[in-house]
Amino acid sequence: MTLAEAARRTRLATGPARQWLTGLGPAWLAFIGSLLLSTVAIYGSAGPNRDGMLYLDTARLFLDHGFAAAKANFDWPYLAIGIGLLSRLTGFGVETTGYALCALLLAGVCAVLVLITRRQFPDAAWAACLVVLALPAFNAYRDHLIREFGFWLFSLLALLLALRWSERLRWASALAVLGAIAMACLFRLEAAMLLPALLLWQAFAAGGSERWRRLVMLGGVPAAALATAAVLVASGTIGVDGRIEYYLSASDPLAMLERFGAAAERMAGAVLNKYSADEAGSILFFGLLSTVPAKFMDMSGVLLVPLLFAGRCLPPGTLLGRWQPLGWSFAVYAGVLVVFLMHQFFLTSRYVGFLAILAVPLIACGLACLLRRHRRWRVPVVAVIVFSALVGVMPPTSANNQYRQAGAWLAANVADRSRVYSGSPRTAYHAGWPYRESVDGMMSMDDLAAAVAAGRYDLAVLESGRGGAVSEEWLRSVGVVEIKRFTNAKGTAAVVVLARRR
Numbered sequence: 001m002t003l004a005e006a007a008r009r010t011r012l013a014t015g016p017a018r019q020w021l022t023g024l025g026p027a028w029l030a031f032i033g034s035l036l037l038s039t040v041a042i043y044g045s046a047g048p049n050r051d052g053m054l055y056l057d058t059a060r061l062f063l064d065h066g067f068a069a070a071k072a073n074f075d076w077p078y079l080a081i082g083i084g085l086l087s088r089l090t091g092f093g094v095e096t097t098g099y100a101l102c103a104l105l106l107a108g109v110c111a112v113l114v115l116i117t118r119r120q121f122p123d124a125a126w127a128a129c130l131v132v133l134a135l136p137a138f139n140a141y142r143d144h145l146i147r148e149f150g151f152w153l154f155s156l157l158a159l160l161l162a163l164r165w166s167e168r169l170r171w172a173s174a175l176a177v178l179g180a181i182a183m184a185c186l187f188r189l190e191a192a193m194l195l196p197a198l199l200l201w202q203a204f205a206a207g208g209s210e211r212w213r214r215l216v217m218l219g220g221v222p223a224a225a226l227a228t229a230a231v232l233v234a235s236g237t238i239g240v241d242g243r244i245e246y247y248l249s250a251s252d253p254l255a256m257l258e259r260f261g262a263a264a265e266r267m268a269g270a271v272l273n274k275y276s277a278d279e280a281g282s283i284l285f286f287g288l289l290s291t292v293p294a295k296f297m298d299m300s301g302v303l304l305v306p307l308l309f310a311g312r313c314l315p316p317g318t319l320l321g322r323w324q325p326l327g328w329s330f331a332v333y334a335g336v337l338v339v340f341l342m343h344q345f346f347l348t349s350r351y352v353g354f355l356a357i358l359a360v361p362l363i364a365c366g367l368a369c370l371l372r373r374h375r376r377w378r379v380p381v382v383a384v385i386v387f388s389a390l391v392g393v394m395p396p397t398s399a400n401n402q403y404r405q406a407g408a409w410l411a412a413n414v415a416d417r418s419r420v421y422s423g424s425p426r427t428a429y430h431a432g433w434p435y436r437e438s439v440d441g442m443m444s445m446d447d448l449a450a451a452v453a454a455g456r457y458d459l460a461v462l463e464s465g466r467g468g469a470v471s472e473e474w475l476r477s478v479g480v481v482e483i484k485r486f487t488n489a490k491g492t493a494a495v496v497v498l499a500r501r502r
Contacts, residue, residue: 044395052145
């Protein structure tokens with residue numbers, strides 16, 4: 001067979017596949033690819049994450065005892081309620097339903113991101129499909145049950161609807177945008193920041209009377225709703241939800257300054273020497289602030305390279321203009337993260353993940369431009385991105401199966417859980433015991449020793465690192481012995497079961 005004949009047969013073989021992919025479109029391909037990656041990640045998972053256990057526990061309470069019981073278990077229970085309702089509708093267990101729902105929500109996030117990118121950068125739609133399937137902000141959490149998936153989906157849907165509304169101003173379209181924001185708030189209340197971001201976008205994008213018309217269409221209904229709620233709260237007709245009250249107190253600037261000043265004084269006394277004590281506030285502030293870009297880079301991974309390349313594709317003004325309103329959302333949400341940092345003094349990576357998600361159109365633009373200008377690097381670049389996507393969803397070499405094993409042992413050997421101290425909520429979940437009950441019942445080692453001495457517990461379940469859960473001296477002093485140990489594959493973590501000496 002000649003080389004020309006071989007090439008011709010290859011084109012004939014790949015032609016239908018290419019036509020099928022082209023007909024499917026980048027958004028649908030992103031949706032299907034996301035479901036496949038989530039399936040791989042979930043299959044290799046050792047079980048739900050800690051937040052997921054709480055949501056599943058809440059879903060079971062909702063099914064058994066209704067909304068009040070679910071809200072008492074977790075004060076923002078709407079994801080859990082959705083899992084419970086779908087479980088009842090489909091007949092599947094709550095854990096299976098939770099995984100399926102979260103996989104579908106995340107697949108929807110990927111598809112909507114591609115649609116947004118196609119509107120802003122039409123020649124980068126296929127690049128966006130590749131980006132969303134490789135983004136660490138997604139792949140790091142594909143086996144998780146978290147509220148962020150719904151928050152991301154409906155926030156992006158609101159931004160897509162806002163883009164369509166801005167082209168044809170209609171009240172129905174404006175209400176659809178507000179409805180999507182409200183749905184996002186049911187997952188995470190931080191989604192409310194989208195409204196000021198959209199208002200800022202329209203305030204700078206439009207001029208004259210047209211600007212005020214747009215601002216009224218987007219902000220009129222929320223302003224009326226807030227005014228009505230304020231009157232009802234002031235009159236005592238309704239109360240403020242605990243979660244909303246927490247957000248209001250966290251954003252109080254005077255309280256924030258007081259908390260920050262106290263933290264800086266503690267750091268000056270505990271860490272800094274006397275010559276640096278006066279700079280404690282600056283050190284703490286900029287140290288905390290640096291966690292946002294650091295985690296943003298972590299959630300972007302190798303895709304930082306095409307993001308940086310995007311600035312060479314288009315003039316900065318054109319690039320930022322096409323990026324809106326995601327650019328304003330990026331800026332406002334970054335401010336929300338800073339407020340959270342100053343209140344809690346910590347920040348998890350998945351909170352920053354939304355910044356990486358909002359940057360996807362820029363990343364896709366940079367990637368498309370990179371592949372166009374450097375054709376010889378197409379295969380290596382795509383190979384690196386695909387490899388990072390697969391590595392991101394592969395299960396770890398030492399899965400934490402010890403919690404599932406210990407839970408199965410407890411379920412088979414313990415009849416009365418009231419005589420067991422569960423210092424491992426994850427083990428309690430796998431034993432079929434209420435997860436929140438175990439979390440709320442956690443105590444210090446000194447309090448546990450006193451409880452065992454008083455005869456409250458016959459068994460104690462503790463999580464352990466490489467060095468063991470407790471020292472031999474503590475075991476002898478309390479009068480307990482280790483009877484079971486469940487370890488992970490590397491032996492670096494374990495669940496130990498202690499029994500009181502008779």
